[in-house]
Amino acid sequence: MLKLTQVQTHYGKVRVLNEVSLTVGDSELVTLIGANGAGKTTLVRTISGLVRVTSGELSFNNERIDRLSPSDIVVRGIAHCPEGRKVFKDLTVLENLIMGAYARGRKIDLQSELEEVYKYFPRLKERKNQKAGTLSGGEQQMLAIGRALMARPKLLLLDEPSLGLAPIIVDEIFEIITDISKKGTAILLIEQNVNLALQVANRGYVIENGRIVQQGSAVELSESPQVVEAYLGG
Numbered sequence: 001m002l003k004l005t006q007v008q009t010h011y012g013k014v015r016v017l018n019e020v021s022l023t024v025g026d027s028e029l030v031t032l033i034g035a036n037g038a039g040k041t042t043l044v045r046t047i048s049g050l051v052r053v054t055s056g057e058l059s060f061n062n063e064r065i066d067r068l069s070p071s072d073i074v075v076r077g078i079a080h081c082p083e084g085r086k087v088f089k090d091l092t093v094l095e096n097l098i099m100g101a102y103a104r105g106r107k108i109d110l111q112s113e114l115e116e117v118y119k120y121f122p123r124l125k126e127r128k129n130q131k132a133g134t135l136s137g138g139e140q141q142m143l144a145i146g147r148a149l150m151a152r153p154k155l156l157l158l159d160e161p162s163l164g165l166a167p168i169i170v171d172e173i174f175e176i177i178t179d180i181s182k183k184g185t186a187i188l189l190i191e192q193n194v195n196l197a198l199q200v201a202n203r204g205y206v207i208e209n210g211r212i213v214q215q216g217s218a219v220e221l222s223e224s225p226q227v228v229e230a231y232l233g234g
């Protein structure tokens, strides 16, 4: 479904992604592991068209997408739930969700889309008229994921969904992520809690200094001495 072939990106003259090759198949949940500054956020921003590819190829369902605008990429079926949640704080929960549907740019049955999202996140329904800025951190994360789902993505890019949240909320959000995956949406997950990421993922890649240095099934990675040493606390 998603295929990166030797993708490079630069910030000015500085190369950030260095010949990254990676795939995410239909319904797969793939995780990207790496230290701070390794290039994980840059990678998902590249896939969603926010950072331009300087060489290599990015394709989705056999179509080159590396010259498309971010909005055209959403229309193709890729939704991005960014690090730090970034909900529209002055808008209500409902208005935030509707913004997610507009991103898809075609006629939709808004009510049925909303009901689908509320099935995953009943709390958003209860709070639909509340300003997003007054939600708890966990609820804002749910809203950010819900807003991305309103675009009915085939592939969901999740950047650090557990950041800054209490463990009990993280568990709740990860159950929902697993559920979304089981219902057939492919997911590329960046997650600082590597242990948790490898519990839910099918496969993973390790990125260091903008380069993929290791890949394998979640089981292989969780048993890899390098991964254990560097990311699972020895």
Ligand code: ATP
Binding pocket: 011, 016, 034, 035, 036, 037, 038, 039, 040, 041, 042, 043
């Ligand atoms: P973190 O988990 O800390 O967000 P990351 O793996 O997501 O790390 P990136 O945010 O992709 O890493 O950053 C990769 C490199 O690119 C870092 O060296 C960072 O300082 C640099 N970088 C990120 N954004 C920009 C930017 N807008 N301009 C210049 N350099 C940037």
